[in-house]
Amino acid sequence: MKIKNKKAMALLLLAGCVAAGYWCWLCLRPVEIVAVHEEDNHASVLVKNFPFTDKGKINWWLKNKNFMKEKYNIPKPSSSGSFTIIFWLFGDGYQEEGKYDRRCFDDMKTKVNCIDKNAVFAIRQYNDDDVIFATYEGRYTLDKNSNIIKNE
Template sequence: MIKRSILLLIIILAAVVMIRYMADRSVNIIAVYQNPYTAAVIVESLPWRDRDKIAWWRNNEKRLIQRYSLKTDNPRGALDYFVYAFGEGYQPEGKTDRLCFDEIQSPARCIDKNLRMVVTQNRAGEQMFLIDKYRYQVMRDGELQKQPLIEPGDIR
């Protein structure tokens, strides 16, 4: 009984350490590509939990815009940011549906479309995050409101 308790404690501690590691690891931005309305942010890793992804973005958005000279020269006055996982790295276009970048002058200029997060604004200018099957809206008081995305065919 004591051996099982010790083993269970070790497993729980290992899980807690792993979760903290996944939440705290730093985000490595590989590249950023922009067109007039969107920016593709290619990252090596993002925090594990949705709230940590959002916190990372909110803490680094201004720095990212400045470092990569992102401009909102469009009638909307805002960019939509699409955050993709770098995954297997740059690959040739091939037969797979990949996101390719004309700025890269190499056959390996595409990445797999592994979308991790979208950062956008609604008509009122409030920031929204689309992560997996949820939409997180930043309310005027700064609080996050979580809502499920409506799947095609859902009637609400």
């Protein structure tokens, strides 16, 4: 009886290690920026391997906002200081409009210029005020003192 319990424990331990290793691999993959589409002070960033957690998304942005400004020149605030950046999962890639509720990009002169709507993160600033981060799990404000506050 003890031998079976040891085998079962070993299998459970192995399964747990494999699951933990897979989770670590998912979390440590670098974010891939596939494309950036812009319209005035609004930008859509198509990504693969975006962080899962709210904290991971916000930290990724804070770490990479200078890179995004240098490489893609975003955000581009309006004269009032307002801007919006939405990060979309690239998923199955560009597709034709056909299906309901796809996000299409007019800056691409082809029929294959849409993605399935799967927004994972948004950054907004209105009238040069605090920056707002939005995820499916919540909204957060980055105030002028660099404090991140979860909005209730």
